Amino acid sequence: MEHYDYGYYDYNESSTSVNDAETFCDNSKVTDFKGVYMPSLYAIIFVAGLLGNSLVIVIKVLYEKLKTITDLYMMNLAIADLILLCTLPLWAVDAQIGWTFGTFMCKVVNGVYTVNFYSCVFILTCVTINRYHAIVQATKMLQYKIIHGMFICGGVWVLAIILSLPEFILSDTNVDDPGKITCRMNYPPNSKIFKVGVCVTQMVVGFLIPFVTMIICYTIIAKKLLQAKGFQKHKSLKIIVAVVTVFMICELPFNIALLLQTLQIVSEESRSCEYYANINYAIIVTESIAYIHCCLNPILYVFIGVKFRNNFWKILKDVGCISQKQLHVYLKIECETSQQRSCVSETTVSPL
Template structure:
């Protein structure tokens, strides 16, 4: 899962790498700092990392979407959430090539695409994070409450309404990006795509930052911690060997979320406190924050690549359907597929000591 484009970047004054620092707020351009190292680092780091994330994330999420469309057919509530998560990640990833080009050169796509890319970026960011929260609640209902949901038409309709509500809320929260995003020449020879706030609008900037931290991190994080804590307690009291793998999945999901999302939100909090502070921060502080933003934001983007692995690929159902895709593509024979499915069935029978309501794998 990923974050908003960083709001503070360095700006060039010529091609000889004599740089001035300028926060992307025209009212603050009078605060210059030497930051050529940040520019050079960003021009290498951002396109390289964004390209890797785009290719690997696109492959993983596209595989999830193809599997659900062609084989699974969205038969359960979990299927709906996983499909929604993959679509959000996919659209989000498709904005990364634009930001990779922007990081290497300038914004060359015009003012209209600036608004569209910023908007799409943020919509799918919010949608992804809120969907992760819903997935944890869904798993809590299935495992802790032992809710029978696999063929419940009422709950299927409810989950579709929840996903629709997530997208509507994400669009509403993204209105500032659509309205305030601009592409302009803030410094000679440097075209910038960013949100341009009206003069004396610190409250709006703080509101945008706080909304991102609360909706895009705090709410999903707290929801996951609460739900997965109860799930872990339930699994610890369950019998059978399958619970061990389920607990490992839970731990991996939480750890990955913290590692990917927490660092950037700490830096975002630092920025928010700087906006609220009446004292001007030193150049050294701003340079360090710029480095931190570039690195932690890239780490946050990695979440999009890991979501398919953590939430889909580890499941037995997905592995079976993936083998069917390989068979249809001619990579394996029908005999090999049947042999694997038979082995998988026999293994599941041997591990039947743990009931379906205490296993994460159907999820």
């Protein structure tokens, strides 16, 4: 996923085209908006995502001991979210004063950012398929062991790195007209097809395929749950609707903006400066909305589970925030409100 520089456009083409007219547009308003909007929002996303995903990793590793494939997926998702979030402070600084971290860090940060974008989406797809097997094909699910999950996660990271090679190779620092240093992709001359290919790959592999997979799998899962009875059926259906809705709200606007930018690249039609500015505004806002998904993943996939909440209370007890007696009360309340047949009775855990 290419991290876009919005204040100044240069497609780096040796030949002149009508799209080059955008180079001469005054993008100072876009740059000013970017310098105020991005750092403030990125700070909120960074803090919220850091707390939520760190908590997921602590509980999955120290309390749940990675016993299932789902635990493994959740930990890898949290790691991918965390690493992606850790790039946001650098992009926030870039938005305000420009890129001050050098060419090497430009390549590393842009590449790492893209690796974790792809890995997040791929792991979410794996979680979707895993839920499909667990609910719709429960008997087959018994054949899967955590070692299979390790190979799948390894394949996800390798594929994400391969898809991110353009960012690692082509990212470079540039000095714009106002003298501001930026970090962005420097495509070779006459490489419009390659640039379009990178954008299309991101839209198809990074959004369309995972989204279609979610729709198909969760539709089948929903039909299966509708045939079941009990309280958990309604809760599971609500979770499914929430997962698909949040993914669509967070990711679809950015991919629409990316599509408009891709069409702008391939089009030979001259556009006004206002049109280019609107595309820039759209990408700035929608890309930041996509980042919010990193904060919501722990809530959608982990926090709403009774088992995770029980372990959260145990963490508070281990660090001294609540007593053993209070822990027992909270676990009892969780047991009663969840309406489960079997509840957690063990309230003593090893300290961190």
